[in-house]
Amino acid sequence: MPVTLRAAYNNATSRLADVTQDMLDLYNVVQQLNGTTGTGLGYVTGQGVGGAVTQITSRSTGVTLSKLTGTITGINTSLAANAQAEFVVTNTLVAITDTVNISVVSGPTAATSIFTVSGVTNGSFTIRISNVSTTTADTGAPIINFTVIKGANT
Amino acid sequence: MPITLPPSYQNAPSRQADITQPMNDLFNVVTQINNGGGVGFVAGVGNGAQVAQQTSRTTPVTINNRCGIIVGNNASLPAQTRASFVVNNNTVGTEDVVVICLRGGPTADTSQFFVTGIGTGSFTITAANLNAVTADTGFPVIHFVVIKSAIT
Numbered sequence: 001m002p003v004t005l006r007a008a009y010n011n012a013t014s015r016l017a018d019v020t021q022d023m024l025d026l027y028n029v030v031q032q033l034n035g036t037t038g039t040g041l042g043y044v045t046g047q048g049v050g051g052a053v054t055q056i057t058s059r060s061t062g063v064t065l066s067k068l069t070g071t072i073t074g075i076n077t078s079l080a081a082n083a084q085a086e087f088v089v090t091n092t093l094v095a096i097t098d099t100v101n102i103s104v105v106s107g108p109t110a111a112t113s114i115f116t117v118s119g120v121t122n123g124s125f126t127i128r129i130s131n132v133s134t135t136t137a138d139t140g141a142p143i144i145n146f147t148v149i150k151g152a153n154t
Numbered sequence: 155m156p157i158t159l160p161p162s163y164q165n166a167p168s169r170q171a172d173i174t175q176p177m178n179d180l181f182n183v184v185t186q187i188n189n190g191g192g193v194g195f196v197a198g199v200g201n202g203a204q205v206a207q208q209t210s211r212t213t214p215v216t217i218n219n220r221c222g223i224i225v226g227n228n229a230s231l232p233a234q235t236r237a238s239f240v241v242n243n244n245t246v247g248t249e250d251v252v253v254i255c256l257r258g259g260p261t262a263d264t265s266q267f268f269v270t271g272i273g274t275g276s277f278t279i280t281a282a283n284l285n286a287v288t289a290d291t292g293f294p295v296i297h298f299v300v301i302k303s304a305i306t
Contacts, residue, residue, distance in 0.1 A: 003186040022176035036200040040220040042302025050304030069303040103251045105272040111236055114268045132282055134234060147251045147301050
């Protein structure tokens with residue numbers, strides 16, 4: 001997060017005589033967000049904010065995972081060269097003004113499919129799989145990480 | 155970010171007599187997140203860095219930061235081909251999402267860039283030249299941000 005604290009907080013952990021516990025707590029929160037030793041942007045594991053789901057039946061079968069972050073394991077039915085498929089991720093935490101980011105962990109047959117978010121609406125988003133190879137089918141089971149970033153238009 | 159504070163913090167800067175200084179400081183932090191500079195990392199404190207890719211479009215790079223810029227190699231990428239390279243980054247976990255954004259560089263209407271792999275300590279970027287006839291001979295400039303994720 002691009003957040004900063006006023007100068008009184010500088011090096012708070014080494015100046016316990018100068019700062020209150022509340023100041024120290026706030027300093028530590030900001031360090032977790034911004035600090036070079038912090039965990040950075042995103043979500044904490046082990047708090048129930050994330051989940052995992054597996055797609056069944058086909059590459060166009062919808063999945064449901066109402067979490068702000070998680071992993072989707074897609075199905076490995078063959079996706080022909082130059083073919084595309086889409087599936088809906090039903091997620092009650094998604095709003096039409098949000099941004100959903102995805103990263104493919106692994107899975108697709110080498111040099112075949114690319115994955116993009118092709119739709120966002122209230123309660124769901126859509127992932128498109130485009131096999132951009134002109135010769136090779138994708139027969140891999142993709143593992144896709146996602147995070148929901150809340151947005152606004154007001 | 156959808157962070158809110160209790161009602162006692164409302165309009166904190168104008169109510170100095172009612173609140174403590176740490177409450178005011180917390181109010182200001184939350185305001186910076188929600189109404190200020192937005193989501194992201196602060197410049198100048200070591201969060202970001204820049205690296206250039208040497209030799210070829212498949213040469214790995216190492217940048218152990220949670221955000222930064224990768225200047226890719228400009229070796230010719232023929233039409234309808236792709237090239238992948240590993241970004242070694244010890245801040246990345248296997249459940250994370252890496253967001254990339256192309257600033258510029260590729261020959262017009264040629265390559266698009268995707269994250270095609272995540273592992274503990276690295277991620278993979280693939281350049282896919284989707285043009286049917288034109289090679290990409292540009293230096294891509296790619297921004298990235300690591301977003302921590304979870305499955306629990």
